[in-house]
Amino acid sequence: MHEFNWGLLIVVYLFLGGLSAGLFFAAGLANYLTVDDKPVYAKVARMGALLAPWPVAIGSGLLILDLGNWYRFYKLFLHFRWQSPMSIGSYLLTIFTLIAFVYLFAWLKEDERKWIFSKVPATWKQVHRLNVDISSWREKIAMVGFPFSIGVGIYTGVLLGAVSARPFWNTNLVAQMFLFSALSSGSAALLLAMLLDRKNPIEKHETKFLVTLDVVFISLELFIILPYIIHGQLSSQAVKDALTLILGGPYTVVFWVFFLFLGLLVPLAIEVYELFPSIFKGHEFHGSRRMALTAAGLVLFGGFLLRYIFVYAGQVSSFHRMGLLR
Amino acid sequence: MAIKKKRYALVIDSRKCINCKACVVACKAENKVPVGNFRNRINEERKGExxxxxINFEPEQCHHCADPSCVRVCPTGAxxxxxxxxVLVNYDxxxxxxxxxxxxxxxxxxxxEEEGVVDKCTFCSHRVDKGDIPACVETCPSKVRVFGDLEDPTARIHELLxxxxxxxxxxxxxxxxxLYYLL
Structure with a gap:
């Protein structure tokens, strides 16, 4: 009887927005890590910088297409309503996307930059004035971008969490859950991209860096999902009822089997298995390509499912209709 | 006594409701609500064997809340x-x-879907502004609905509450x- 106001486009957008935030964060972090003042993860940083803006740009496009009147999206920027997460989010998203594109530009090689500007008509003099080398700004841009990437990652959760009418969302853990899921999706996507790039094969220390990053983020995410469920069970009846959606209700299998097990615990196990000998036994890190590919793919799959479950189950949850579920 | 401000509300005596849906039809006709959409509805609750x-019939529509979450989350102020x-929607x-x-x-x-905008019950603000009552209230044959101004001590709604x-x-x-439901 109930129709969903927000559908798959929103799920995809929330996933892509988070993905960009995670990519930017991982790339920016890689940019800062040096050994003896030499950037050891420059390749990771470059790959992340080149990838980061695209998912959020596509996601924003989808978001606009999802509107009832897509051409009215400019009205979002004629108002600023601090009580509306969507209003704050649309500004955050725009600023972040711009920063991510500038950061991409800062990571272009000279010949790539020249190639792009060779496609611009020579009469467009103002555009050609932008053909400058800003690679020395990389660290500064990354530093400015960090809060915005975190902001975008957390905003996708706040968008849902701020809705008091939906008890499945309206807990103070959803925002952090989405943030850490976004960050882990970002590092997994980066790992996947590096593994698939046959021209510049990934090096072992780079795999280790990204796998380690992902283990940290997945663990953080896991320790937010568990309290979300435990806390929810101890919360008011409406939240408890809402949780039946994933505890016996229609989203139980997709949550426990596909998201939590396949999308979170399995990749975590693979990554820990890969890291274990090098951390605890003093062996050298032997990253298996296949293992890393599987883990990264599963993390992305899980990140998408988390958004799917939350967008759909959240809309079903409510204060007065929950009784009908049982 | 002069009435300074107004606060419109609706009292519903759901025990009188016979589920004839005249309010639903009146609303659709008055507000030209598109086919398939409704601004008000009657919830049915069955109990026992x-x-x-x-069986209980409970009319429902926009509650015109004092602190409406729809207004709070709207990114454009529509x-x-x-x-x-x-509570209204500015369609533009x-x-x-x-x-x-x-x-x-x-x-x-x-x-x-046609206009690509969200719509809802307006308490028939176009009628209320002329001193009339909403169409659903006017048409109700069993007098389930009482519309009025909470700030007006002479209003029937004031007495009921x-x-x-x-x-x-x-x-x-x-x-x-x-929306106040009488017990």
């Missing part, structure tokens, strides 16, 4: 509230993001709903 059973409490500003529909605890809003016991739906959402 024959011969011990009961959802807004008049000083007299009526609505971008159709449907955040308000997600945020409404009462599922009182619908999406007008002072002398009868009533409840509002889902007060825990903090929206301050203004």
């Amino acid at each position: 024959y011969p011990k059973l009961s 959802s807004w509230q008049r000083k007299d409490g009526i 500003e609505c971008i159709g993001c449907r955040y308000c529909m997600v945020a409404c605890p009462y599922d009182a809003r619908y999406f007008n 002072s002398t009868r016991r009533y409840r509002v739906k889902e007060p825990q959402t903090g929206n301050g709903p203004q």
Whole structure:
């Protein structure tokens, strides 16, 4: 009887927005890590910088297409309503996307930059004035971008969490859950991209860096999902009822089997298995390509499912209709 | 006594409701609501088994909340509230993001596919402004609905709420709903 106001486009957008935030964060972090003042993860940083803006740009496009009147999206920027997460989010998203594109530009090689500007008509003099080398700004841009990437990652959760009418969302853990899921999706996507790039094969220390990053983020995410469920069970009846959606209700299998097990615990196990000998036994890190590919793919799959479950189950949850579920 | 400000509300005596749906039809006709959408509805609740059973009809529509979450979440200010409490949608500003529909605890809003905007009960503000009462209230044959101004001590609604016991739906959402159901 109930129709969903927000559908798959929103799920995809929330996933892509988070993905960009995670990519930017991982790339920016890689940019800062040096050994003896030499950037050891420059390749990771470059790959992340080149990838980061695209998912959020596509996601924003989808978001606009999802509107009832897509051409009215400019009205979002004629108002600023601090009580509306969507209003704050649309500004955050725009600023972040711009920063991510500038950061991409800062990571272009000279010949790539020249190639792009060779496609611009020579009469467009103002555009050609932008053909400058800003690679020395990389660290500064990354530093400015960090809060915005975190902001975008957390905003996708706040968008849902701020809705008091939906008890499945309206807990103070959803925002952090989405943030850490976004960050882990970002590092997994980066790992996947590096593994698939046959021209510049990934090096072992780079795999280790990204796998380690992902283990940290997945663990953080896991320790937010568990309290979300435990806390929810101890919360008011409406939240408890809402949780039946994933505890016996229609989203139980997709949550426990596909998201939590396949999308979170399995990749975590693979990554820990890969890291274990090098951390605890003093062996050298032997990253298996296949293992890393599987883990990264599963993390992305899980990140998408988390958004799917939350967008759909959240809309079903409510204060007065929950009784009908049982 | 001079009336300074207004606060419109609706009292519903659901025990009188016979589920004839005249209010639903009157609303659709008055407000030209598109086919498939409704601004008000009658919830049916069945209980028990024959011969011990009961059925309860409960009309519902926008609660014109005191602190409406739909207005709070709207990114463009298209959802807004008049000083007299009526919650409206400014169709020219609505971008159709449907955040308000997600945020409404009462599922009182619908999406007008043709116009690409969200729409809802207006308490027939065009009629109220002329001194009339909403179409659903006027048409109700069993006088379930009493519309009025809470700030007006001479209004029938004032008397009902002072002398009868009533409840509002889902007060825990903090929206301050203004549809009062008599017990």
